[in-house]
Amino acid sequence: MQMIEADLAIVGGGGAGLRAAIAAAEADPGLRIVLVSKVVPMRSHTVAAEGGSAGVITEQDTLDLHFEDTVAGGDWLADQDAVDYFVRHCTEEMVQLEHWGCPWSRKPDGDTNVRNFGGMSTARTWFAADKTGFHMLHTLFQTSLKYSSIDRLDEYFAVDLLVEDGRCQGLVAIEIATGDFVLIDAKAVVMATGGAGRVFRQNTNAGTVTGDGIGMAYRHGVALRDMEFVQYHPTALPGSGILITEGCRGEGGYLVNKDGYRYLQDYNLGPVVSEPTPKTMELGPRDRLSQAFWHEERAGRTVDTPLGQAVHLELMHLGRAKLHERLPMIYELARTFLGIDPAESPIPVRPAVHYTMGGIATDARTATRLAGLYACGECSSVGIHGANRLGSNSLAELCVFGRVAGEAAARHARDAKTSDAAALSRQAEAVEGRALALLTREDGRDRLATLRDAMGDTMQEGIGIFRDTAGMQATCDKLAELEDRYRRVHLDDRTRSFNTEWLTAIELGFQLKVAGAIAWSALKREESRGAHKRLDQFGERDDENFLQHTLAFHQADAPPRLDYQPVNITRLPPAERRYGSATKKAASAAQGALP
Amino acid sequence: MSDSGREIEIEVLRYHPERDSEPHFETFRVPFAHDTSVLEGLQYIKDHLDGSLTFRWSCRMAICGSCGKMVNGEPKLSCHTFLRDYYPGKLRVEPLWHFPIVRDLVVDQTDFMEKLEAIKPYIVRDEEKPVSEGVYRQTPAQLARYQQFSQCINCLLCYAACPQYGLNSDFQGPGILALLHRYNSDSRDQGQARRMPIVNAEEGVWSCTLVGYCSEVCPKNVDPAAAVNRNKVNSTMDYFLRFLRPRGASS
Structure with a gap:
């Protein structure tokens, strides 16, 4: 097996991985950095983020407000030390991106502009029209080309970590074009592989968002934290799940039911306002909006479309010129995928799975409990999102904590010693053997797509916007059955070069593990908080028993072992979340609580 | 379905x-x-x-x-x-x-990736401005000068459309020249002089025979043909300016 020696390996070439790579290269130019990505970096899913990235910049805004919005938005399950660090470093990252060439949208005087976003007290979302993720990703990728110490392994598929002497010391990857295995010997590894939204059938995510890194870390004993908190984005296209940005509502779009009624006023988000108003109506947080849709659907007030139930997103009143300037991609998506001109007709939208709010548990500085392993971006749970992430916090997160991870891993790599190379080789060969076994199995039964779709369906049914014990238990059972059937998955393609069926099968292995962690974590959280809403006797938030993080630990051939960890609460004690007309009251109360 | x-x-x-x-x-x-x-x-x-x-x-x-x-x-x-x-x-x-x-x-997209790396597709500054000093001012008009060319998603459709690239893959090709133009046209950038040798070379803009099919197939309306054309003007200017001031001076 080919061996590549590095100081630092970064897995994942999206925004977080690229930011980590640049930070590490700047922190220590002598470091040999390998960036492993299963797609060429600019194809990574950061590219599809639309609305924007948070960073306090206006005169009426403060770091405290961003802190409070994030903590309250997360229904008090966020770690406040991590949130503090986060809000203090968002803006400098946005400025840094500007210096690197990100084409932020501008005000007439040439300053960068910000827009309103859901759950945020004031406009603080930096945007590049409605292609913010695309521009951030290309800016980071193209800037990374400046650093000769970053050695890219594009289209290399990470299969497993190498853990020896209790330390993460590299990984095994497949060169996709040839199917050859490589051992990447590294003193530190940064996991930046993105979320796991593809374990659900209807989602806004790219095909690559299969939770590989989450699954890898999990199988090596690293806890997955708060996996039950899965974000349903309230506005995606029915059927495909293509994302229709919250920026539409930030710019003033309305959500109406089949009667043309702005139904959010019935869900404690009113009063009805005609202009975009922070934390009110369409600018409520995502969990509340998706939950409101669920109620409207149950009450028969949604619109019947060929691809399922929907509500209408009205942008017509914004006018064509504003749509072209601020929402050009949404305009194009509506025209291409629906044949609709959003300047003239509403866009049918419904919730779809969007974001994995839990992930690989790290401390507030991206270190996992496995020495030498760091995690950042959507694959990680650094602790800032709690039970519900606010829109535009994730693009900021991948910069802030991508940088932290890159620097922390660089420091670790400088001091770490390598173990016996022969031991790493033996491990790598075992990894290769297991991966190759998928290609040689003769007793294959189920097609890959059968298992993948069954997983997506059962997750959708049991781990939906609203959940109950029976449904979640049924999903847990179904996943166990699918894991069993996965052992005998049938592949048509037994060859090595660019065998995407084989890679998809390896991904499915990770997905089933991660899906199990999500479902069991959800079943055992016997309360309702943020995006985890139950219809059974656990319909209320229960701070006495569940103001704590869920930790899921992998167990072979058994459900995960669950443990709980206290939430870090420094200065904002738990309170009721308030939106709409209650916002003002909540804000002044919170202000009073601050030192 | x-x-x-x-x-x-x-x-x-x-x-x-x-x-x-x-x-x-x-x-x-x-x-x-x-x-x-x-x-x-x-x-x-x-x-x-x-x-x-x-x-x-x-x-x-x-x-x-x-x-x-x-x-x-x-x-x-x-x-x-x-x-x-x-x-x-x-x-x-x-x-x-x-x-x-x-x-x-x-x-195999290696050729495109290597070309991309060679054009310095990032902001080049004589002196970096510290982050603590905030953002550069860039008016909407200045943004508009390069915005269209920053929309390239590197999908390579324009390379599949370009007869010149088909004949000789040494040609930089539409997408790369559009991206090069994107940075050269950015008011924050000072790297044009360092990119001009790529524009001026035989494999640069002068290989383009103005078929324009690249712009027709572009799914993002980047209009690489327009970028190539503007660079023909820049390349000609650069040729004459070379006699007037030393290489590497700000352009």
């Missing part, structure tokens, strides 16, 4: 480096609905008919640039090209022209 019960024939180029000496075509029948994309047609084949069919895809919303293919001889993003538009005829899907085939519909 098949709410209409209609089926379409998709003829796909197959090539496997481990067993084929040359490519051949294979035909599949695929059910489709009004909104079924060519990409979804290929996914149907992979999921249900032949798991060995190989193609790249990712975002399925025309922003990641992964899924470019030749569809009936035209370069297209397969995720936003729809089967209904070819029915009742059939569909021939091939890998993007002008690139070596790795397997089936997957091409």
